[in-house]
Amino acid sequence: MPVLDAIADPVLLLRTDGTLVQRNRAARAQLPAALPGRTLVPPGSQEARRLASYLSLCARSAQPLSGVLDLHDGSRRRRFRCRAAWVGDVEGGCVLAHLFGAGSLPEEASDPARGERVGPERDQILTRLYRIGHEERLRLARDLHDQSGQSIAALAMGIGALEKHVTSAAGREQIQRLRSQLGEVSKELHRIAVELRPTALDDFGLGVALRRLVTDWGASRGVATDFGLTGREPDLASDVEITLYRLCQEALTNIAKHAAGVTTVSVALQYEGEAVSLIVEDDGIGCREGGLSTSRLVADGKFGIVGMRERVGLVGGSFEIESSPESGTTLVARIGTPERRT
Template identity: 30%
Template sequence: MNWINRIKINQKILGSIIASLLFLSLILGIIIWNSLTDTMAKDLKKHGESVAENIAAMSSDYILIEDYYAIHQLIARARQANEDIRYILVFNSKQMLVGHTFPDFIPKGILDAHTPQGTEKELSILTSDEGRIHDVLVPIEEGEVGFVRVGMSEKLPKEYTLSKIGDLILATILVCLVAVGIAYFTTRIITKPINDLVDTASGISAGNLSLRASVVDDEDLGKLVKVFNEMADNLISSRSKVEKLLEELQEKERLRDALISKLLSAQEDERKRISRELHDETSQALASLMVTMRVLADEAEDKEQQELLYTSRDIAAGILREIRDLAVELRPPILDDMGLIPAVKRYIESFKEKYSIDVMLEVPDDSIPLDDQTSLAFYRITQECLTNIAKHTVATKVTIKIQVEDNFIKIAILDNGQGIQKADFEMARQQNRIGIYGMKERAALLGGEFLIQEARTGGTEVVVAIPIKQKEG
C-alpha cells in the first residue's frame, strides 16, 4: 500500500471520482439490463400468447375438418409476420402434430418438451443451441380440439437490448470523459496550493529554510499557509537557538574533555612523583635504617637486644618491599622502558601472587608500537578491572586478550564471577565509585570505545578498543 501514499492528492481525488463514476455506471448497467430482460420476457410471453390465441381461434375448424393445408398456410403467414417467432406447432385433441413451421425436420425432443397440464394457457422456458425459447401453449376450445405452441426466441430482443446497453456504455464513457476533464481542472485548482505547500515543506525539510509558501485567497488554505510560514520562521529561530546551544554544549564538552585529560595527566604526574619519592627517598632511607640496625645488631653484646634489632630489621625490610611494590603499582618503570605488554605481564604476576586468582594473558606480540597515552590508558584499565574483580566478584579465573584489529588495539577482559547487573551500576553510582566511569573516560579521550556487560558464559566482560597512534621517536 506504499504506492498509494506516493500518489499526489489531486490524483487521488481524480481517481476517486473516476472509480465512483465507473461504479455508478456498473450499478446502472446492471439495473437497466435486469429491467430490459424482465420487460423482454414479459413482452415475449404477451406476444406469444396473442399469436397463439389468434391461431387457436382460426385453426379450430381446420383441425375438425382435417384441412392441414389451411393450417400450414395459417401458421406460415403468422411465422413470416413475426420475426421473433422461432416455431409454431399445432396439435389435435389426440396430441398429434397436425402443423408446424420447421422447414426441414423437427428438432429432437421438441414435441415432448412442453405438454398441456390443464385447460389454461401455459409458459415453459426451453434451452436450445440458439438460446432460450419462451414456449407459449394455448388450448384450442379448452383443449377439446387441440392446442397451439408458439416458441418465442430471445435472439432479436437480446440483440436489441445489447444495442441499447452499447449505447448506454458509449454515453457513460462520454460522461466519464467529460466528468474526468471537469474533475481534473477542478482538483488542479483546489490542490495546487496544497501541492505547493507540500513542495515547500519538502524543500525546508531538505535544508532550504528560505523557502516560503505562496499566499492564496482561499480563507481556509490562506490560514494554513500563514500558519505554515510562521512555523517556518519559528523553525529558523529555533534552529539558530539549537545551533547556538549545540555550539555551547560542544565547547563545554571540549572543555570537560580537556579538564579530564589534565586531571588524568596531573594524577599520573602525581603518581609518578610519589612513586619516585617512595623509590628514591623513602626506600633509600629505609635501606640505610636497615643497614644501621644490622651493624648495631652485629655489635650488640646483649643477646636480647641483638634479636630485637634483627626483628626490627626484618620488619623494615617488609615495609621496604611494600613501599617498592606500591611505587611500582603507582607508576611501573617498565611501562615507560619496555612498553605495555611487559608491564601488564609484570602486574599480572603480582596480582596472581597477591589474590590467588588464575589470570591467562593472550597477546599477539610483545612489541606493539603504541604512544605513551594509549599504553598508559590500557595499563590503568587493566589494573582497574583486575582490582574490581578481586574486590567485587568471586571469580577464580580471568582471561585477558590483547589483539590488533583494523588499526585498533583491543583488549577484552573476561572473568568467571557472578556477572554484573544493572543494580550493580546503580549501587556504584550511589556509593560514588568512579572506577567504571574512569575507564570509560580514558577510552573516550583517546577516541576509543568502552563496553562492560554480562558475558554469555557467565561472569563479566569488559571490552576496550582504541585507535592505534604510533609512538613518536
C-alpha cells in the same frame, strides 16, 4: 576564587563527606542557600550516602569521574550532571565538582555509553588534569624508588656497622628489631611506589606486566586464567600504558567482587598499527540488561566500571562492556596510541 568565578557553570569544592568548602559565582547564583561549612544533602539520607560514596571514589581515583548529583538548596531539590576530580593541594584536599545540566533529567541523559559528550573545552581541561596527575605520580614513584631506596640502603649499612660495636645481648636484640622495622618500611615504600607506578611497566613493558598481573591474580584466587598478546607492540605513551594496566586491575577486582561462579578469565592485548585493544572476558553469572548503564551503577554506588569508562575516555579511547545473565561479561577498551610522551 578568581579562576573558578570565570567558569560559567557551577563549580564546588567539597569534602568527601559532602560538606561544602567553597563555590564559584555561578554556584552561588544557582544554589544560593548552599553555604560553606554545610552539607548539600540531608545528613543520614540515602542521597547523603550516595554523595559520600561518589566523592570518596573521586578522592581515590586517578582521573575525573562523571556522576549525577541530587542536591538540596533550601527546600528545593535539584539534579545536576557532574564531573569531579580530587584536588590535593586545595584546602588540605578537596573534590572539585563541575556541575552542568541542572533540572530534572532522565537517567539516560547521564550515561556516556549512550553518546553524550561534554564540551570539548571542558574535556581538554579534565584530560590535562589527568595527565598532570599521572606525571606527578610517576615523579613520586621515581623519588621513592631512587631517593628513599638509597636512604634505606644507607641505614641498613649503618646498622650493620653499629652491630660490630654492640656486645650485650640486649643491644643485639635491639639491633635485630631495628633491622626488622627497616625491612617493613622498605616493603611499605615499595608497595606505595608500585601503586603509583607499577615497576613491571618500566622493567618489562605492558605485555609482560599484564601477563604477570593476570597470572598472579588467577593463582591467588584459584581461577583459571589465560593471557594472549597479538601484534607488534608500538612505543606506547606512558599515560596509555598506565591506563590499560589500571583498567585490567580494576576489571579483575570487579570480577573477584561481583562475578559469582566464575571459573575462567581470559585477557587479551591486541596491537593493530597505532591502535591497542584490551579485552577481558569471564564466565561468571553476568548481569541483566541495563544493569551496567552509568546511571544504574551510580545509583547503586558501584563506581568501578564508571571509573574505567572515564579513565579510557581521558586518553582518547572507547570503552564497551557486554553482559547477560549466565553468559559472563566481556569488556573491551580501544585506544589509538600517540607517540610516546616522556
